[in-house]
Amino acid sequence: MPESRCLQGIWSSPWIFIFAASGSAVGLGNIWKFPYVLGENGGGAFLVVYCLCLLLVGLPVLIAEVALGRTVRSNPIDTVNDLSERRIVHPAWVLVPWLAGITGFLILTFYSVIAGWSIAYLDRAVTGEFNNITQVGASSMFNELLATPSEMLLWHSVFMGLVVLTVGQSVTRGLSAVVRILLPMLVVTLVLLACYSMMIGNMSEALNFMFRWSWQNITFDVVLAAVGLALFSLSVGMGAMFAYGAYMSKRMSIARACSIVVGVDLLVALLAGLVIFPLVFSFDIDVQAGPSLTFVSLPIIFGNLLGGQFFAGVFFLLLVVAALTSAISMLELFVAWLHEKFYIARLKAALLMGLAVWFVGIAVLLSLNHWDSKLMYGLNLFELLDKFTSLILLPVGAILLSVLVAWFIPRSMLQNEMIAKQTSHFQWWYKTLKYISIPAMIVITLAGWIGA
Ligand code: PHE
Numbered sequence: 001m002p003e004s005r006c007l008q009g010i011w012s013s014p015w016i017f018i019f020a021a022s023g024s025a026v027g028l029g030n031i032w033k034f035p036y037v038l039g040e041n042g043g044g045a046f047l048v049v050y051c052l053c054l055l056l057v058g059l060p061v062l063i064a065e066v067a068l069g070r071t072v073r074s075n076p077i078d079t080v081n082d083l084s085e086r087r088i089v090h091p092a093w094v095l096v097p098w099l100a101g102i103t104g105f106l107i108l109t110f111y112s113v114i115a116g117w118s119i120a121y122l123d124r125a126v127t128g129e130f131n132n133i134t135q136v137g138a139s140s141m142f143n144e145l146l147a148t149p150s151e152m153l154l155w156h157s158v159f160m161g162l163v164v165l166t167v168g169q170s171v172t173r174g175l176s177a178v179v180r181i182l183l184p185m186l187v188v189t190l191v192l193l194a195c196y197s198m199m200i201g202n203m204s205e206a207l208n209f210m211f212r213w214s215w216q217n218i219t220f221d222v223v224l225a226a227v228g229l230a231l232f233s234l235s236v237g238m239g240a241m242f243a244y245g246a247y248m249s250k251r252m253s254i255a256r257a258c259s260i261v262v263g264v265d266l267l268v269a270l271l272a273g274l275v276i277f278p279l280v281f282s283f284d285i286d287v288q289a290g291p292s293l294t295f296v297s298l299p300i301i302f303g304n305l306l307g308g309q310f311f312a313g314v315f316f317l318l319l320v321v322a323a324l325t326s327a328i329s330m331l332e333l334f335v336a337w338l339h340e341k342f343y344i345a346r347l348k349a350a351l352l353m354g355l356a357v358w359f360v361g362i363a364v365l366l367s368l369n370h371w372d373s374k375l376m377y378g379l380n381l382f383e384l385l386d387k388f389t390s391l392i393l394l395p396v397g398a399i400l401l402s403v404l405v406a407w408f409i410p411r412s413m414l415q416n417e418m419i420a421k422q423t424s425h426f427q428w429w430y431k432t433l434k435y436i437s438i439p440a441m442i443v444i445t446l447a448g449w450i451g452a
Helices: 014-025 028-040 044-072 076-085 091-126 135-146 149-168 175-200 203-211 220-233 240-245 254-282 290-304 308-342 346-366 381-408 411-417 423-451
Strands: none
Touching: 014 175, 014 240, 014 254, 014 308, 028 044, 028 091, 028 220, 028 254, 028 290, 028 308, 044 076, 044 203, 044 220, 044 240, 044 254, 044 381, 044 411, 044 423, 076 091, 076 240, 076 308, 091 135, 091 149, 091 240, 091 290, 091 308, 091 346, 091 381, 135 149, 135 290, 149 308, 149 346, 175 203, 175 254, 175 290, 175 308, 203 254, 220 381, 220 423, 240 308, 254 290, 254 423, 290 308, 308 346, 346 381, 381 423, 411 423
16 A cells, blocks of 8 residues: 555654654653562562563564554554455454554553653652652652542643643654654663662662562562563553554564664663662662652652752653653554544544543542542552553453464565565564464463462
């Protein structure tokens, strides 16, 4: 299909896909989730398993999603419909992009609440509330925020408003410019903060914790958490990269672009860990603190840093923008579909979806205070959505998407999609996806569920 046929437009340069896909991948998953999941799962052992998951599961599945998107150049739902009309796949496969879209929707309901915390912290940062803060002060600041639904609602609404406005525009406009500036700035800021944190914090214990490998710490729970986080962090298994693949220029090698995205994603996560863990150990914060870990340790570093108010402002601003570039990719699937299928203006479609997310998000933020009932397995709605999406929906979505690509789409069609010169890349990817990624995801996910 000629490049001009895609309704939403094509990224104007091959590099723009890399920026946009990295924008989707790099987000709260790297800075908020990676450190606390690493903390909960024993550090170094988790990191090794996580890197293996990125390489052997995340990367092949990412390539599969992007390749599938680029073959038909339509939104994921219509792509599969188109393939079934051409009798390439069974019509039942259309359930897969639907599942993917629903997963993205559900992730956004709690992602927006956490992004709201980041805006709340941006507000506190610029007003100097971190100055000379102690560990006890930082913990109570976070707990107070969780206990104040009105404030969380305000920032959740602001964030969803920004998401709707951004997704409402064409994805080819604006986004790449933002990410092109954001990513280098985020990396530089994190490097500076990591250096500072290692200077004032307990560097040796942090490095020991993050990079020391020990077999005993590896359990199925650790492996399941690593797969879940790898998929979440790379934004795969829920159609975001599938949708972005449709806008990717044919001139770009998919394998190369995706490898860069994985590298950037891991780099940002490691830097976030190097910022947070030296403080965690020197201020005796519990490594297993869970979702509060990042939000308690960051104010301490800024509160004690020369020029901390400025750095804190910059950092939280970058974090909010990083969350925004991820969040927009979660709505892209349904927005593109509504626009292409029913000719609904993008802004209207985004508003419709955004409102639905916003409503569910209210229940999510209330589950952290007034409505803290344990719905299942002792988890409240917030925890349930976080675990349910990353341990069940994302792996299932990733398995089904990969099975579709590896076993049902004709090999020749895929081969054409992955630049012909690089046959070795193709072979490596195809075999890994078929014989390593898919079986590994099935075994790990099932074993994790049985063990749970
Ligand atoms: N990858 C994003 C992050 O790390 C989150 C995300 C998940 C984005 C799924 C899109 C789809 O924050």
